[in-house]
Amino acid sequence: MAKPGGAGGERDVALLDGTARAHVSKGETLSDWHARYDRWLSAQIRRRFSSQSGEDITQETWLRMAALDSFDAIRHPKAFLLRVASNLALGQVRRGAVAERFAAVTPTVSHEDADQLETVFFRQMVLDLPQPLRDVFLLSRVGGLTNSQIADQLGISPKTVEWRMTRALARCAAQVRR
Structure with a gap:
């Protein structure tokens, strides 16, 4: 339930029971x-x-x-x-x-060996991603690009970038859970 807002796009949002309110402003x-x-x-x-x-x-x-x-x-x-x-x-x-x-x-593995094994595991996990998902994942996580920047670079929509990133993360999570 929203009350007509004040200046600057501000509005008060009331929960269904009318007791709690959150103050939301545009451009925060x-x-x-x-x-x-x-x-x-x-x-x-x-x-x-x-x-x-x-x-x-x-x-x-x-x-x-x-x-x-x-x-x-x-x-x-x-x-x-x-x-x-x-x-x-x-x-x-x-x-x-x-x-x-x-x-x-592997209880006898040193910290260096464990780091190396973890690196190999994650590298293989990323390499196992389908190419479109891998491209988005690497540009985001390694390249540090925003969804908009990735979309511009790959010539796809930001929504497609979002979808591919979601799929890539889901696949990686499934690998970690195994």
Whole structure:
């Protein structure tokens, strides 16, 4: 339920029960969001995770948010921030599980050998991606390009870049889970 907004594209959003409101403004920056939601996000993450991993997750959440081009399309900021944080926490758990399985199979491997094996594993995982997915993945993750830049470089739409990146990440996640 949205009330007609104020100046500058601002609007108040009420939840169905009418009790909670989120203030959303067009053209907000990462600094605006950080000022508004950092204390809240830190408290939510501390409640859900250990203090050390919670601090890491909070920092990583803001780093992920910094990669976004715009915040205008995000209608529920708190839900979005919690989803990013939850996904990061899940990734930590999965990486920990992979590390445990790896350690159980190769308990005498040195750190250098483990790093080398991990590098070979991830390199092979990327090489196993179909060429269109691999191109998008490498331009994004290695090249550091935005979806728009990748779309321009490959001559495809940003939506196609998004779709291919989603598929590439899903395939990589499936490989890690094996």
